[in-house]
Amino acid sequence: MKVTVLGMYGGYPYAGKGTSSYLIQTNDYNLLLDCGSGALLSLEQHLNPLELDGVLLSHYHNDHIADVGVLQYYWQLNNQEIGGKVLPIYGHAEDQEHFASLTWPDATVGVAYDPAKELVLKSLRITFLKTKHPVTAYAVRIEDTATKEVLTYTADTAEIPEMIPFAHDSDLLITDTNFSAAKKGKKWHMTSSESANLALKSGSKKLMLSHLPQKISANQLVKEAEKVVGKQVEVFSAYVGLKIIV
Numbered sequence: 713m714k715v716t717v718l719g720m721y722g723g724y725p726y727a728g729k730g731t732s733s734y735l736i737q738t739n740d741y742n743l744l745l746d747c748g749s750g751a752l753l754s755l756e757q758h759l760n761p762l763e764l765d766g767v768l769l770s771h772y773h774n775d776h777i778a779d780v781g782v783l784q785y786y787w788q789l790n791n792q793e794i795g796g797k798v799l800p801i802y803g804h805a806e807d808q809e810h811f812a813s814l815t816w817p818d819a820t821v822g823v824a825y826d827p828a829k830e831l832v833l834k835s836l837r838i839t840f841l842k843t844k845h846p847v848t849a850y851a852v853r854i855e856d857t858a859t860k861e862v863l864t865y866t867a868d869t870a871e872i873p874e875m876i877p878f879a880h881d882s883d884l885l886i887t888d889t890n891f892s893a894a895k896k897g898k899k900w901h902m903t904s905s906e907s908a909n910l911a912l913k914s915g916s917k918k919l920m921l922s923h924l925p926q927k928i929s930a931n932q933l934v935k936e937a938e939k940v941v942g943k944q945v946e947v948f949s950a951y952v953g954l955k956i957i958v
Contacts, residue, residue: 713736713737713738713854713856713859713861713863713957713958714736714737714738714955714956714957714958715734715735715736715737715863715884715886715955715956715958716734716735716737716758716953716954716955716956717733717734717922717950717951717952717953717954717955718730718733718734718735718744718748718750718751718754718755718758718952719731719732719733719748719749719750719751719754719952720732720922720923720924720949720950720951720952721748721775721923721924721925721926722775722868722888722890722901722923722924722925723775723890723926724749724775724926725748725749725750726926727926729750729951729952730748730749730750730751730753730754730779730952731748731749731750731751731775731776731778732746732748732775732776732922732923733745733746733747733748733750733751733754733755733776733779734746734865734886735755735758735759736836736854736863737759738834738835738836738856738858738859739835739858740834740835740858741765741766741833741834741835741836742759742763742764742765742766743764743765743766743767743768743833743836743854744764744766744767744768744783745767745768745770745852745854745865746768746769746770746776746777746867747767747769747776747777747778747779747780747783748775748776748777748778748779749774749775749778749779750778750779750952751778751779751783752779752782752783752786754952754953757953761783761786761787761790762786762787762790762791762793762794764799765800765833765834766799766800766801766802766833767780767783767799767800767801767802767820768801768802768803768825768831768838768852769801769802769803769804769814770849770850770851770852770865770867770868771804771845771847771848771849771850771867771868772803772807772810772847773847773849773868776867776868777810780801780813780814783799783820784816784819784820785819787799787816787818787819787820788816788817788818788819791818791819796818798818798819798820798821799819799820799821800820800821800822800823801814801820801821801822801823802823802824802825802831803822803823803824803825804824804825804827804848804850805824806848807847807848811824825838825840827840827841827842827850828840835856835857835858836854836855836856836857837854837855837857838852838853838854838855839852839853839878840852840853841853841874841875841878843866843867843868843869843870843872843875844869844870844871844872844900845867845868845869845870845900846900849867849868849869850867851864851865851866851867851869851875851878851879852864852865852867853865853878853879853882856958861883861958862881862882862883862884862958863882863883863884863885863886863958864878864879864882864884864885864886864914864916865886866879866885866886866887866888866902866910867888868888868900868901868923869888869900869901869902870899870900870901870902871899871902871903871906871909871910875910875914876910876913876914877914878914879910879911879914879916880914880915881914881915881916882914882915882916882917883916883917883918883958884916884917884918884920884956884958885910885911885914885916885918885919885920886920886922886950887902887907887910887911887919887920887921887922887923888901888902888907888922888923889901889902889903889904889907889921889922889923889924889933889937890902890923890924890925891903891904891925891928892904892925892928892932892933892936893905893936901923903936904921904932904933904934904936904937905936905937905939905940907919907921907937908936908937908938908939908940908941908945908947909940911937911941911945911947912940912941912944912945916945917945917946918945918946918947918948918956918958919937919941919945919946919947919948920948920949920950920956921933921934921937921947921948921949921950922949922950924949924950930949930951931949933949934947934948934949
């Protein structure tokens with residue numbers, strides 16, 4: 713399983729870099745995981761957008777779906793090159809207005825995933841966990857059944873104990889790390905130390921800090937996380953264009 717970071721900021725794009733979006737590729741599937749601001753431009757550097765097999769959305773906050781509309785236009789204007797095929801966009805149906813917008817004529821079709829069941833996309837087996845966030849959001853655990861590699865993506869969430877068993881033995885854990893370790897009080901996202909604790913307690917091998925804040929250096933967040941995990945977990949921050957073999 714190969715992961716390419718297309719955008720990694722939370723909230724809004726910054727310094728020419730976009731918000732949450734990742735390209736997940738196996739031998740038989742090209743999956744776009746979230747589709748934040750700038751995702752389409754980044755995607756075009758790595759893959760013809762018409763070669764996508766599906767899009768999976770964790771929730772409907774704008775920093776995770778901002779480029780869905782332009783991706784739909786791209787497919788509508790160009791998919792005659794592939795015989796008029798439509799692109800499935802998988803999202804939850806608990807927000808009917810946003811879910812309905814996933815279907816666009818001659819371009820995309822919205823497909824509701826059931827968070828209580830597995831979603832199988834060829835060799836990818838995907839399970840879901842509801843997170844703690846102001847809107848309904850789901851973390852996703854993606855297993856490549858051909859290679860047994862596991863990626864867990866927390867999506868947007870405050871720290872919740874249920875995430876530890878959900879992320880168990882992940883080869884790569886991508887965490888919502890929007891705060892430094894010093895953040896106190898009410899939080900809808902995790903701190904660097906909370907992300908590190910999750911990686912350590914879940915037995916994850918690699919931790920990628922993402923959904924980053926614009927005004928705290930990524931190096932600081934990595935150092936704070938490393939203080940928690942020591943040498944037991946490899947820690948690094950997401951950046952646009954980063955490619956990881958899980």
